[in-house]
Amino acid sequence: MKVARIHNFSGPTAVQIDEIDVLEPGSGEVRIRVGAAGINNSDLQTTYGNYRGPGYEGLPHILGQEAAGEVDAVGLGVTDFVPGMHVVGHVKGTFGEMAIGSATELLPLADEVPFSVAASLPIAYMTASMALIHKAKIQKGEWVLIHPGSGGVGTAAVQLAKLLGGRVIATAGNKSKMQRVIELGADYGIDYSCQDVAAEVLKITDNSGVQVALDGAGQATFAQCLEAIANNGRIVSYGTTTGMDARLPIGKLLGRNATIYGIALWYNSDYQTALSTLGNLVIPAVAEGKLQPVIDREISLKDVTEALLQMEKRLIMGKIIVIPQFF
Structure with a gap:
């Protein structure tokens, strides 16, 4: 073969x-x-x-x-x-x-x-569901930042967060990708190549910040997610495409009472639960046209x-x- x-x-x-x-x-x-x-x-x-x-x-x-x-x-x-x-x-x-x-x-x-x-579906949607459902425990009506939102996990998370009732802000590296994440269901798009992500998030949320932030790139995105998080917010870090060493402003972490989750899909205690979510929620939603990978x-x-x-x-x-x- x-x-x-x-x-x-x-x-x-x-x-x-x-x-x-x-x-x-x-x-x-x-x-x-x-x-x-x-x-x-x-x-x-x-x-x-x-x-x-x-x-x-x-x-x-x-x-x-x-x-x-x-x-x-x-x-x-x-x-x-x-x-x-x-x-x-x-x-x-x-x-x-x-x-x-x-x-x-x-x-x-x-x-x-x-x-x-x-x-x-497996890696993208299991990662997105583990982040949104099993770690951050997203609630209907909460603001969710997906940074970045144009990759495999990002596009999955945009659609899944909307399916779960979230209000979604997604980032992308150019205008065409930003327009695409909006077409996928994001309420707002931010072009991180020319816009300040945290500043734009605060404008969109009337300075309250987001309750949930998904960090998919590590070094270039983690600190921005922390800047954009609301009090008692949850950050889930799942990727390091821009580098593995990110700055962690401890003062902001403490001041926001934020919770940080780091997930590695294959080695996580929620792996089998996320696999069940893939079978019970994601695949049926894809079959019904509610999710479009x-x-x-x-x-x-x-x-x-x-x-x-x-x-x-x-x-x-x-x-x-x-x-x-x-x-």
Whole structure:
């Protein structure tokens, strides 16, 4: 079978297409014929050796951590899934024609949800739901800042926050992306390339600030979220795309009585709860058209390098989806 994998940590250009033997599912595992797989920042960071999360077992390494597809075979002890079923979830090595996932991290997929749409859901919407529902515990009518709001998690969070009754302020790096987040449901958009995020938030909220802020970029965004937070507000930090070392003004943290949550999806105690939310809330809402995942485009395995390079340059809106059969 064909796979997109790396043999060294020299960045996106290290990705190459290899032919390997079909993998066999172990006990408790499911082999999936990959219909579609989502690209994430963690895949970009893996090419540099900066991320070695679940599924990493050394070089050479097949990229990809989420997929939707058809069950091809099951390992010992698997009873909930049978060949032919459509599934979606966290799956290792998804940039290939076949991939292996744990049965405990898969969900059955309704036939009306296309693989390309379903593959965009697990990481983005589980992160967004963990942040908004299971950590910040968003309440109807609360102001929510999503900073930035144009990436995979950001676009998911904008729509999910609106579905939950929040009043949403989303940021983006240019006017076209800002207009897109408003089209997705954000009540207000802020262009962080030319506007002061905290100042604009205070104008919008009549100087009260937001009750919930999602920080998706780390170094360049965390302090701005703290500046924009209301008294007794909650900040959830889930990403570090601009750097891992952020300034923390302790005085403002104390003065605002703010609560800060840091989440790493795979290692969080709310992981299984977020997976249940994906199955019970997100996927049904997608099937009903209440949530519309943002897909930048669909690509083949041979286009993974270029997609990762564009992600690095922040030229992506939403998610890029890999379709192995395009090869």
